[in-house]
Amino acid sequence: MYQPASGGDYAGNGFHSPHQIGDGGVGGGVARGTRRRRGGRGRPRLRDGGISTGSGGHSNNNYNSSRSRVSNSYGAHHTQDNDDGSGPDSPPPPPPCTDFDMAYFNSYAHVGIHEEMIKDRARTETYRNAIMQHQSQIAGKVVVDVGCGTGILSIFCAQAGAKRVYAVDASYIAVQANEVIKANNLSDTIIVLHGRVEDVEIDEEVDVIISEWMGYMLLYESMLGSVIRARDRWLRPGGLILPSNATLYMAPVTHPDRYAESIDFWRNVYGIDMSAIMPLAKQCAFEEPSVETITGENVLTWPHVVKHVDCHTVTIQELESISTRFKFQSMMRAPLHGFAFWFDVEFNGPAPFPSQSDMSSSLMASSNGHATDSSQRKKRPNPNEALVLSTAPEDPPTHWQQTLIYFYDPIDVVQDQLIEGSLVLSQSKENARFMNIHLEYSSGGRSFVKESVMR
Numbered sequence: 001m002y003q004p005a006s007g008g009d010y011a012g013n014g015f016h017s018p019h020q021i022g023d024g025g026v027g028g029g030v031a032r033g034t035r036r037r038r039g040g041r042g043r044p045r046l047r048d049g050g051i052s053t054g055s056g057g058h059s060n061n062n063y064n065s066s067r068s069r070v071s072n073s074y075g076a077h078h079t080q081d082n083d084d085g086s087g088p089d090s091p092p093p094p095p096p097c098t099d100f101d102m103a104y105f106n107s108y109a110h111v112g113i114h115e116e117m118i119k120d121r122a123r124t125e126t127y128r129n130a131i132m133q134h135q136s137q138i139a140g141k142v143v144v145d146v147g148c149g150t151g152i153l154s155i156f157c158a159q160a161g162a163k164r165v166y167a168v169d170a171s172y173i174a175v176q177a178n179e180v181i182k183a184n185n186l187s188d189t190i191i192v193l194h195g196r197v198e199d200v201e202i203d204e205e206v207d208v209i210i211s212e213w214m215g216y217m218l219l220y221e222s223m224l225g226s227v228i229r230a231r232d233r234w235l236r237p238g239g240l241i242l243p244s245n246a247t248l249y250m251a252p253v254t255h256p257d258r259y260a261e262s263i264d265f266w267r268n269v270y271g272i273d274m275s276a277i278m279p280l281a282k283q284c285a286f287e288e289p290s291v292e293t294i295t296g297e298n299v300l301t302w303p304h305v306v307k308h309v310d311c312h313t314v315t316i317q318e319l320e321s322i323s324t325r326f327k328f329q330s331m332m333r334a335p336l337h338g339f340a341f342w343f344d345v346e347f348n349g350p351a352p353f354p355s356q357s358d359m360s361s362s363l364m365a366s367s368n369g370h371a372t373d374s375s376q377r378k379k380r381p382n383p384n385e386a387l388v389l390s391t392a393p394e395d396p397p398t399h400w401q402q403t404l405i406y407f408y409d410p411i412d413v414v415q416d417q418l419i420e421g422s423l424v425l426s427q428s429k430e431n432a433r434f435m436n437i438h439l440e441y442s443s444g445g446r447s448f449v450k451e452s453v454m455r
């Protein structure tokens with residue numbers, strides 16, 4: 001485990017490492033690497049244990065540049081002095097950096113997570129293409145990379161001609177980013193700030209925000225809130241945010257193989273009837289959301305838009321709880337095993353989401369020609385042909401895969417049968433990076449409720 005220099009300015013080229021968090025390690029971080037999922041690593045996930053108890057320092061060392069400095073970056077009980085002349089229109093003080101947050105940042109200190117993300121070519125190449133596509137808005141401009149990780153997106157922006165890039169990351173991976181940036185002779189352009197976006201200070205307006213903030217089911221990790229804070233603190237009016245929009249989808253799925261592998265398996269184990277274990281097997285396999293890869297063949301209908309986010313206008317409050325009602329009409333006869341979730345993000349300028357009338361006029365018809373749900377469509381319309389990074393089952397796989405919420409028992413549906421209900425996704429009060437999922441669904445006259453937590 002890399003041990004960064006504790007405290008003080010680092011390397012004298014814009015990098016500042018104000019503290020140490022515990023002894024590092026991936027521990028129980030929330031993000032993509034430690035999530036339990038079917039196969040492979042993944043983005044970290046806050047689960048049990050591994051929570052760093054190190055509260056970090058409370059150093060308030062100034063960064064040695066006139067342009068920016070790191071302020072009190074961590075502290076489990078961080079408070080912001082708000083009587084410094086800030087008026088009623090000032091942005092609210094940043095939320096405290098909790099032990100959960102520190103475990104989250106620790107989880108991103110492990111190189112494996114970054115390796116996996118960088119090797120996800122669909123992800124990394126789409127970002128690079130988007131940066132190059134927006135070169136005219138980046139060249140000569142000031143950029144903030146929210147959660148720079150290894151610095152890869154900052155470097156792409158520097159290659160696109162950015163005048164200055166603030167590469168911000170609260171994880172110790174920022175130390176490595178700084179080394180990479182130095183080794184590529186980009187220290188004059190890219191300033192690494194080791195601290196939370198909520199805490200570091202940048203003393204100028206920025207033209208562009210770039211960030212790869214998407215978690216499983218889009219909103220898991222709750223990193224979008226940090227992008228919103230960066231936007232509200234530094235982005236000049238009319239500035240560019242990449243990605244600009246994001247959409248979370250859901251659809252009913254059939255997955256007999258998965259059910260057979262995890263549940264039916266117990267019916268006959270070396271000739272022994274172990275079906276008594278099946279209730280436990282169902283609970284263990286299906287209690288929590290499962291990150292795994294499905295294909296378009298598992299999906300029973302067009303998806304429903306759970307949430308569309310315009311990164312220029314979305315608010316932190318809006319993300320605390322998201323509700324939607326859905327109504328699907330199965331396109332085939334099949335056992336319904338649950339719902340799959342996936343997302344896409346667009347790299348575009350600020351663009352209004354289509355109004356409800358636009359949505360209705362471009363409805364996808366169901367198999368019997370009747371529209372079911374105004375937000376049920378294969379994909380959001382993309383009139384500007386914006387670059388899209390999609391994690392849909394029919395698109396090339398990404399490290400996000402899809403997220404599945406399985407039922408404990410399948411429901412047999414016939415063609416055109418309605419599957420309807422509601423969904424609430426809310427940030428956990430225990431840890432805002434956890435996601436509470438309240439799902440109500442009914443079909444064929446039977447109704448169910450499923451509560452789960454993605455932790």
Ligand SMILES: C[S@@+](CC[C@H](N)C(=O)[O-])C[C@H]1O[C@@H](n2cnc3c(N)ncnc32)[C@H](O)[C@@H]1O
Pocket residue numbers: 104105108114117118146147148149150151152153168169170171173195196197198211212213214223226
């Ligand atoms: C998904 S990784 C992306 C890394 C890199 N941008 C890339 O594309 O490979 C997200 C990074 O954001 C950092 N991060 C998340 N929230 C942050 C915050 N509030 N302040 C600073 N860094 C943050 C994490 O530590 C992590 O390194």
